[in-house]
Amino acid sequence: MSNEKITLRVNGKGHELAVSPDQTLLEVLREELNLVGAREGCGIGMCGACTVLLDGRAVSGCLMLAVQANGKEITTIEGLAQEEQLHPVQQAYLDHAAFQCAYCTPGFILSTVALLEEDPNPDDDKIRHYLAGNLCRCGSYGNILEAVQQCRQDI
Ligand code: FES
Numbered sequence: 001m002s003n004e005k006i007t008l009r010v011n012g013k014g015h016e017l018a019v020s021p022d023q024t025l026l027e028v029l030r031e032e033l034n035l036v037g038a039r040e041g042c043g044i045g046m047c048g049a050c051t052v053l054l055d056g057r058a059v060s061g062c063l064m065l066a067v068q069a070n071g072k073e074i075t076t077i078e079g080l081a082q083e084e085q086l087h088p089v090q091q092a093y094l095d096h097a098a099f100q101c102a103y104c105t106p107g108f109i110l111s112t113v114a115l116l117e118e119d120p121n122p123d124d125d126k127i128r129h130y131l132a133g134n135l136c137r138c139g140s141y142g143n144i145l146e147a148v149q150q151c152r153q154d155i
């Protein structure tokens with residue numbers, strides 16, 4: 001399979017890449033751009049560990065081919081903080097110790113950012129519903145809910 005040329009803008013920086021048509025966005029981010037904050041959990045769109053923002057929308061990097069992201073703006077967890085200042089959602093997850101092993105955390109944080117972009121003041125049911133595609137095998141759901149509740153007040 002011959003490689004295809006694509007352009008991605010990732011965390012504000014442009015990249016021209018030659019990718020295989022069957023490479024996922026997650027593989028390209030992790031293996032070509034060394035952005036390993038997006039994790040591979042299930043690899044089949046069930047866990048949310050690979051969540052990134054595509055033009056501001058939360059997507060599963062394991063389900064999307066890199067060629068489908070051609071010309072798009074991608075945000076990964078590495079792109080959220082501004083210099084030394086954590087993004088308010090990152091800070092809220094820290095404030096509420098909303099993780100244990102943290103494998104799921106980048107995906108949860110990016111899904112939370114997308115949720116608040118869509119609805120800055122979601123009620124608890126909406127938070128639970130929106131984040132239902134992100135799984136935490138450590139069971140930090142209570143603390144995660146508290147973190148998101150803090151964000152809706154902060155943002
Ligand atoms: S690794 Fe993509 S959804 Fe689980």
Ligand code: FES
Pocket residue numbers: 098099100101102103104105135136137138139140
């Ligand atoms: S904190 Fe371990 S999987 Fe969520």
